[in-house]
Amino acid sequence: MKQWPLILSIARTHLLTKMKSTVTAALGVTFGIGAYITLVSFMTGLNTMLDDLILNQTPHIHLYNEVQPSEVQPVNQYALFGDDLLQIRSVKPKKGQLKIHNAQPILKNLKSSKGVVGATPQLRAQIFYLSGAQNLGGVLVGMDILEEERISNLGDYIIAGSPSALSNSDNGIILGIGLLEKMSLRMGDRVQVSTPEGTVFPLRIVGIYQSGLADIDNTQSLVNLETAQRIMGEASNYITDIHIKLSDIRQAPAMARQLQAQYKVKARDIQDANAQFETGTTIRNLITYAVSITLLIVAGFGIYNILNMLIYEKMNDIAILKATGFSGLDVQNIFMSQALLIGLIGGLSGLILGFGLSHLIDSLPFETEALPTIDTFPVNHNPLYYVIGITFALLSTFVAGYLPSAKAKKIDPVQIIRGN
Numbered sequence: 001m002k003q004w005p006l007i008l009s010i011a012r013t014h015l016l017t018k019m020k021s022t023v024t025a026a027l028g029v030t031f032g033i034g035a036y037i038t039l040v041s042f043m044t045g046l047n048t049m050l051d052d053l054i055l056n057q058t059p060h061i062h063l064y065n066e067v068q069p070s071e072v073q074p075v076n077q078y079a080l081f082g083d084d085l086l087q088i089r090s091v092k093p094k095k096g097q098l099k100i101h102n103a104q105p106i107l108k109n110l111k112s113s114k115g116v117v118g119a120t121p122q123l124r125a126q127i128f129y130l131s132g133a134q135n136l137g138g139v140l141v142g143m144d145i146l147e148e149e150r151i152s153n154l155g156d157y158i159i160a161g162s163p164s165a166l167s168n169s170d171n172g173i174i175l176g177i178g179l180l181e182k183m184s185l186r187m188g189d190r191v192q193v194s195t196p197e198g199t200v201f202p203l204r205i206v207g208i209y210q211s212g213l214a215d216i217d218n219t220q221s222l223v224n225l226e227t228a229q230r231i232m233g234e235a236s237n238y239i240t241d242i243h244i245k246l247s248d249i250r251q252a253p254a255m256a257r258q259l260q261a262q263y264k265v266k267a268r269d270i271q272d273a274n275a276q277f278e279t280g281t282t283i284r285n286l287i288t289y290a291v292s293i294t295l296l297i298v299a300g301f302g303i304y305n306i307l308n309m310l311i312y313e314k315m316n317d318i319a320i321l322k323a324t325g326f327s328g329l330d331v332q333n334i335f336m337s338q339a340l341l342i343g344l345i346g347g348l349s350g351l352i353l354g355f356g357l358s359h360l361i362d363s364l365p366f367e368t369e370a371l372p373t374i375d376t377f378p379v380n381h382n383p384l385y386y387v388i389g390i391t392f393a394l395l396s397t398f399v400a401g402y403l404p405s406a407k408a409k410k411i412d413p414v415q416i417i418r419g420n
Contacts, residue, residue: 142228
């Protein structure tokens with residue numbers, strides 16, 4: 001018959017009489033769980049921040065046109081030319097437009113497609129920014145900025161001005177902060193841009209853009225789609241790129257292949273565009289979880305050693321318990337109860353410690369020009385980490401307590417009493 005109230009009472013008495021060992025074991029669990037929660041919260045928060053820095057500025061699917069040379073060169077189409085001494089190879093393609101044909105019907109179809117959150121048109125063009133005697137090469141991006149802001153986090157990277165200010169201005173421009181500093185300009189100033197053909201257009205700075213990526217901030221500026229079409233001398237249906245946002249990013253590769261075959265345009269999905277970056281993120285996450293789990297395992301070994309020593313110290317108590325009618329299973333349950341009590345107390349203390357440390361890190365100022373939207377160190381306060389922490393605390397103490405308690409279960413009280 002199970003005697004759980006008595007078993008728990010004996011377990012509590014053992015823990016209290018060996019307070020130093022009990023506190024040491026509980027602190028091992030506390031610091032293991034606390035370190036796990038702090039480390040995993042901070043590292044996953046940092047990884048999420050780095051992911052967002054790249055992925056927030058990358059569409060789930062990017063449609064564009066690309067002029068490429070013919071895969072089969074003219075000289076290769078005639079076998080009779082194979083032995084000639086003089087052959088013309090590497091025939092370059094003739095000048096062609098980079099615009100996406102039938103872009104408006106494609107956009108209309110995409111916006112009504114299942115799983116598509118939004119699709120925005122863009123016109124990307126190479127231009128020159130005129131700064132005194134210098135001509136700075138760069139990229140002018142014409143877009144529907146309000147729609148772009150709706151489906152992405154573009155507004156988070158505009159550190160001065162606003163998307164609506166650009167939307168309401170026919171000759172406004174949002175300039176990359178690197179360009180702004182190179183040309184010694186500020187909000188409200190006018191900047192002249194020139195097309196490769198030499199046509200010059202004056203634009204007024206209504207916003208400043210800082211992506212955190214120097215290659216973008218030093219070259220790129222944003223204008224309305226109609227403004228970009230007017231600068232490049234193109235019609236209102238001239239669109240070079242379409243950015244697509246999906247409700248499920250995992251569908252991007254399959255949908256990109258489908259769109260490329262359907263519309264005869266190049267389609268690059270976000271996984272293909274950021275393959276190397278995703279590999280780095282995976283490796284960082286593996287390292288984070290490996291170190292975190294190691295901390296928990298070390299805490300479990302500490303509990304095992306302490307309980308193992310406790311059983312040897314309590315040999316006489318075990319013999320007395322068995323002699324007074326306690327079964328081997330009851331003795332095992334006593335020591336298992338001690339292990340789980342240590343795990344529960346240490347685990348809850350570890351959760352409190354991890355919660356406090358992660359919030360302390362989250363409150364520390366983190367200021368860098370490369371990340372204008374980040375004010376404090378990034379921490380991911382995911383409740384799942386706390387569930388994993390307390391679960392592992394109980395699981396590790398259960399395993400650490402099971403082996404010594406199973407040994408105590410098999411102790412013969414007659415041999416112990418005879419030895420004394």
